[in-house]
Amino acid sequence: MVKEIERTGIPVVQMANLIPVAKTVGANRMVPTxxxxxxxxxxxxxxxxxxxxxxxxxxxxLDALTTDIEEQTVFNVEI
Numbered sequence: 390m391v392k393e394i395e396r397t398g399i400p401v402v403q404m405a406n407l408i409p410v411a412k413t414v415g416a417n418r419m420v421p422t423x424x425x426x427x428x429x430x431x432x433x434x435x436x437x438x439x440x441x442x443x444x445x446x447x448x449x450x451l452d453a454l455t456t457d458i459e460e461q462t463v464f465n466v467e468i
Contacts, residue, residue: 391416402450402464404428412461418453419463420446 391401392415403416406428411419422428429446430439446466453464 400454402453404446404450408463415461417458417461418456419461420450420453421463421466422446 391403394401395417400418401416402418402420403411404420404422405411405416406422406424408419408421423431423442429443431442432439434442445468449464449466453462456462456464
């Protein structure tokens with residue numbers, strides 16, 4: 390799906406916890422997530438920590454949308 394959308398000229402960021410799978414299916418811009426059941430959160434942390442984590446990861450994804458790339462790229466999510 391990602392490749393088809395990008396063929397129309399619309400950049401796409403795939404947020405995934407299984408980056409090797411995202412690469413295999415052809416995603417060009419990838420942002421790592423936390424886990425399968427909680428891709429953008431960690432229920433063992435406080436709500437405030439979860440909010441910070443989500444805010445940061447979505448920010449990385451938005452930056453990825455505006456980044457020119459030449460090949461498949463995994464964007465760094467380290468704070």
